[in-house]
Amino acid sequence: MENTLTLYVRYLAKPGCRETFVRQIVMEGIADTIRREEGCIRYDYYFSAQQEDRRHPPGGRLPAV
Numbered sequence: 001m002e003n004t005l006t007l008y009v010r011y012l013a014k015p016g017c018r019e020t021f022v023r024q025i026v027m028e029g030i031a032d033t034i035r036r037e038e039g040c041i042r043y044d045y046y047f048s049a050q051q052e053d054r055r056h057p058p059g060g061r062l063p064a065v
Contacts, residue, residue, distance in 0.1 A: 004041070018047070 013021045025031050034043045
């Protein structure tokens, strides 16, 4: 893993839309498609405890929906 690139991306959902956002990513297969890309080591989400509508990938797990 000499040449690894780590991306840390923040998503800000519209108020009250966090679950809808995550559900769409899971149900439409977006997260799985990204995980299957060549060279992808990890692609996960975790939720902010301070800001309800903020998502922080990578570093956690998508909730079961």
